[in-house]
């Protein structure tokens with residue numbers, strides 16, 4: 001869909017087998033900027049490049065126009081097609097330096113953060129050509145300036161992208177969605193990043209909020225509500241985790257299981273990703 005004449009949003013669907021009995025449908029948004037050259041933000045999972053290329057061709061452009069791919073962070077549903085897109089088009093890959101090891105070596109990422117079905121979501125590492133810096137401004141086209149905002153917490157090198165002229169903020173996975181799978185590296189950083197997004201909203205730097213996995217939000221009150229909900233959810237998680245994660249576990253995931261039960265979240269949330277996030281609270 002078109003956000004503006006040149007800035008488009010493409011929804012990419014995928015599935016994850018959370019366990020042998022539970023398959024879930026997910027989607028991830030990717031942004032395509034049709035300038036003189038094409039810029040992509042995020043690439044979906046393995047094989048999503050077919051949909052991205054089809055969309056570009058449907059809009060009368062050639063995939064050889066793809067010059068730059070910005071990766072908001074290293075997780076598989078954002079980098080899954082980056083290697084193919086780079087190999088086919090010769091584009092440059094940009095990401096924050098803190099994501100380097102997990103983007104350039106997916107085996108390391110899988111060993112440190114074992115997402116269910118990891119290698120079905122991403123099967124190739126990709127080299128970063130240049131690192132994104134906080135406050136860096138990148139011109140995607142005349143009058144399309146993308147400002148990089150380092151937004152750690154979900155992962156240590158997560159970035160948000162603010163389209164300055166069009167006042168669109170893309171926050172990728174930086175804002176937790178109420179009752180969604182708890183998924184972060186550092187709880188305090190995540191809360192701080194959420195407050196930075198709120199400050200950006202309060203000062204009207206953006207009027208359209210775009211995340212990786214929600215519909216586009218354009219109503220200022222709705223943006224506020226979404227931020228409030230994310231913060232409330234984080235506080236509820238923090239309170240519960242701190243009341244449960246004490247001492248040594250007598251069996252793996254014992255605390256995670258108790259916390260999920262107390263929070264009233266689905267059973268399949270008891271997994272290494274959530275356990276890792278819960279351990280990211282200052283207990």
Ligand SMILES: [Zn+2]
Nearest residue numbers: 073075154173
């Ligand atoms: Zn993520």
